Amino acid sequence: MGCDGGDLLRCRAIAMSAGGTMDGLDLLIADHNRVRGLFARFRQAHEDEDTPAMGELAGKIFGELEVHTAIEEEIFYPAVHDLSDELAEMVDEGVQEHHLVDVLIAEARALAPGDAEWVAKVTVLIENVEHHAQEEETELFPPVRSATDTATREDWGTRSEAMKAQRGAPTSADAAELTTEELRQRARDQQIPGRSTMTREDLIATVDPR
Ligand SMILES: [Fe+2]
Numbered sequence: 440m441g442c443d444g445g446d447l448l449r450c451r452a453i454a455m456s457a458g459g460t461m462d463g464l465d466l467l468i469a470d471h472n473r474v475r476g477l478f479a480r481f482r483q484a485h486e487d488e489d490t491p492a493m494g495e496l497a498g499k500i501f502g503e504l505e506v507h508t509a510i511e512e513e514i515f516y517p518a519v520h521d522l523s524d525e526l527a528e529m530v531d532e533g534v535q536e537h538h539l540v541d542v543l544i545a546e547a548r549a550l551a552p553g554d555a556e557w558v559a560k561v562t563v564l565i566e567n568v569e570h571h572a573q574e575e576e577t578e579l580f581p582p583v584r585s586a587t588d589t590a591t592r593e594d595w596g597t598r599s600e601a602m603k604a605q606r607g608a609p610t611s612a613d614a615a616e617l618t619t620e621e622l623r624q625r626a627r628d629q630q631i632p633g634r635s636t637m638t639r640e641d642l643i644a645t646v647d648p649r
């Protein structure tokens with residue numbers, strides 16, 4: 440699969456992911472949207488009383504959140520902490536919100552999927568993360584974007600991709616191996632919000648290629 444086949448979009452996307460030039464804030468937003476798709480599917484499985492599906496989706500949600508919060512706490516939050524007192528306060532709160540999610544994940548894992556207490560814990564976890572991700576996107580990321588240059592954010596993106604690879608999570612380089620049609624199909628199956636207006640690059644950043 441070379442870049443001489445004339446598929447310019449595909450080659451640009453491969454160069455982007457292979458070259459690690461993805462914007463770190465865009466990567467975090469893509470993670471949020473992928474997990475929002477999992478939340479929608481979990482809610483549907485709950486409505487359908489499909490316990491095996493709920494268990495499988497919860498496992499995926501926990502795995503996604505563990506990688507995402509590690510990226511934020513090890514790469515993104517420490518860098519943002521130094522930008523201003525106000526931003527430092529926001530990331531300090533973010534760490535505590537992550538901690539609550541860690542506790543709910545650990546407690547849910549000790550229960551049987553489908554058990555009423557398990558459902559309650561996963562539901563509260565989803566509500567907390569939805570609120571947290573929304574707050575990050577509306578109150579934290581815009582001032583951080585204004586206060587940083589592209590090279591800084593691309594450095595976060597490169598390090599975030601490396602952390603995903605290190606933890607065995609799929610990277611955008613993995614997703615870039617799919618055709619655009621395959622990416623669109625997965626985005627539909629994964630109920631990724633906003634998928635209809637996503638470019639190939641957005642899809643590569645957002646879709647779970649597995
Ligand atoms: Fe977060």
Ligand SMILES: [Fe+2]
Nearest residue numbers: 467511572575
């Ligand atoms: Fe986040």
